[in-house]
Amino acid sequence: MKVKIISLLQHEKALIRKAAEGHRESQKEIYDRYAPGMLALTQRYVKDIHFAEDVMIDGFVKVFRALPEFRFQGSFEGWIRRIMVREAIDFLRKRPFVVYDETKMEAPVTEPFTSDPYHLEALEKLVEALPEGYRLVFTLYAIEGYKHAEIATLLDISESTSKTQLYKARKQLQQQIKESSIPRYGTR
Amino acid sequence: MAPVDFEKELQDRLRSRQVKPREDSWDRIEARLEAETPARKRGLGKWKYLAAASVVFLLGFFLLQETTVDVPTSDALVESPEPVVPETKDVRETNGVPEPTKGSGISPTDPQKPLVLTDTEAQNSMGRKTRSDMNVTSTDIAVTGENNKSLTQPDLSDRSLAALTPEVRDDLKIPDGPWVSVDPNQEDGLEDAEVEALLSEALEVVENKGVPRDTTSLNPAALLGEVESELDQTFREQILKKLKTGFSKVRTAVADRSQ
Numbered sequence: 207m208k209v210k211i212i213s214l215l216q217h218e219k220a221l222i223r224k225a226a227e228g229h230r231e232s233q234k235e236i237y238d239r240y241a242p243g244m245l246a247l248t249q250r251y252v253k254d255i256h257f258a259e260d261v262m263i264d265g266f267v268k269v270f271r272a273l274p275e276f277r278f279q280g281s282f283e284g285w286i287r288r289i290m291v292r293e294a295i296d297f298l299r300k301r302p303f304v305v306y307d308e309t310k311m312e313a314p315v316t317e318p319f320t321s322d323p324y325h326l327e328a329l330e331k332l333v334e335a336l337p338e339g340y341r342l343v344f345t346l347y348a349i350e351g352y353k354h355a356e357i358a359t360l361l362d363i364s365e366s367t368s369k370t371q372l373y374k375a376r377k378q379l380q381q382q383i384k385e386s387s388i389p390r391y392g393t394r
Numbered sequence: 395m396a397p398v399d400f401e402k403e404l405q406d407r408l409r410s411r412q413v414k415p416r417e418d419s420w421d422r423i424e425a426r427l428e429a430e431t432p433a434r435k436r437g438l439g440k441w442k443y444l445a446a447a448s449v450v451f452l453l454g455f456f457l458l459q460e461t462t463v464d465v466p467t468s469d470a471l472v473e474s475p476e477p478v479v480p481e482t483k484d485v486r487e488t489n490g491v492p493e494p495t496k497g498s499g500i501s502p503t504d505p506q507k508p509l510v511l512t513d514t515e516a517q518n519s520m521g522r523k524t525r526s527d528m529n530v531t532s533t534d535i536a537v538t539g540e541n542n543k544s545l546t547q548p549d550l551s552d553r554s555l556a557a558l559t560p561e562v563r564d565d566l567k568i569p570d571g572p573w574v575s576v577d578p579n580q581e582d583g584l585e586d587a588e589v590e591a592l593l594s595e596a597l598e599v600v601e602n603k604g605v606p607r608d609t610t611s612l613n614p615a616a617l618l619g620e621v622e623s624e625l626d627q628t629f630r631e632q633i634l635k636k637l638k639t640g641f642s643k644v645r646t647a648v649a650d651r652s653q
Contacts, residue, residue: 211538228431229428230424230427233423233427234420234424237423238420241415241419242412242413242414242415243409243410243411243412245412245413245414245415246408246411246412246413247518249413250408250551250612257415258413259415259419262415262419263419263423263426265421267421267423267427270423270427271430293500326403326404326407327407329400329404330408332445333404348401348404348405349401349404349405349408349409351405360493390549
């Protein structure tokens with residue numbers, strides 16, 4: 207198993223090197239491997255699938271341009287994800303209707319939820335239905351794992367605004383879960 | 395803010411989610427990558443043409459240089475079996491009858507110019523073996539004859555004047571009498587009578603002693619100089635013409651390419 211993983215990693219390294227040299231087949235292989243995940247990622251930020259696809263294409267062009275600079279430090283997929291996230295945020299920044307709610311947050315949300323796939327799907331829909339400002343910060347923080355400082359830099363907002371957005375996103379989710387049929391299980 | 399449990403679950407779920415892109419997505423990416431590549435190639439092409447032009451220039455330059463150096467490969471021709479300078483000098487010093495004008499440095503090419511051979515110039519022009527050192531011009535040499543007048547240069551081949559028979563002299567319209575090198579700075583010169591005496595004396599000596607034909611030689615420096623200059627000029631003209639043609643072709647190609 208370990209040997210298989212090492213072999214796969216070595217293959218990926220060779221693939222990346224060839225793609226960095228402009229080898230079209232290798233680039234295509236990388237695209238085929240990561241494009242579906244990246245389109246799902248961009249769609250979390252840019253709801254419209256067509257715009258999301260445009261963003262993904264721009265992101266891949268940047269990936270292939272920047273490939274010679276990739277130093278094999280950290281995950282390759284993580285590197286691509288960061289490029290895609292930046293691209294999606296650049297896309298959103300060009301649109302003027304993202305509004306961040308600056309009102310103060312109250313107590314932190316600590317409601318636990320079930321890991322049932324069915325209910326997770328319902329949760330996912332709730333996240334998608336969040337206002338854009340909330341959704342952005344929530345996705346960056348909870349899904350992509352960015353810190354508030356990074357989010358603040360990315361979105362060109364203050365750190366406290368980022369925290370407020372996250373709080374409000376969670377609170378709204380909690381409210382919607384209460385109102386919906388998604389059950390709450392146990393305590394943390 | 396503490397992370398909520400469902401967020402971890404949601405994260406795993408969302409990060410593993412996949413959406414299949416449209417069929418033409420890769421084509422669009424490829425088209426954009428292709429659009430960037432020719433621009434790079436065009437840039438390289440320009441440099442390639444410039445490099446080719448510089449190589450042509452350098453080659454032409456080196457060819458020119460080599461030819462200029464190669465022309466005097468006839469150093470052997472310059473070398474004369476006997477140093478002739480002392481003989482000329484002896485004539486001056488002893489004021490006697492000169493040896494026949496072997497190696498007198500007479501150029502057959504400029505019959506109208508009077509050629510004056512001075513003492514030091516004779517040494518400089520004839521006692522050396524390399525082409526560059528034997529850079530003697532026709533004005534460095536003079537030949538005097540009857541009545542102390544400068545003579546026009548007769549048409550000579552590989553024989554010395556003194557070795558010529560009177561008939562040949564007549565044919566060539568060479569004045570009779572011995573040939574003496576004189577100092578052009580000497581304003582007075584020799585009296586006609588003295589010249590006559592010297593000439594007849596020289597003729598006698600020549601007739602008595604004979605002339606070693608094998609040791610005679612023409613002035614190679616003048617000959618070489620002339621041939622060299624002709625060759626140089628012709629070759630330079632050819633090379634420059636070719637360079638000019640090549641360069642204009644390359645320039646046109648570069649201009650066409652960059653348009």
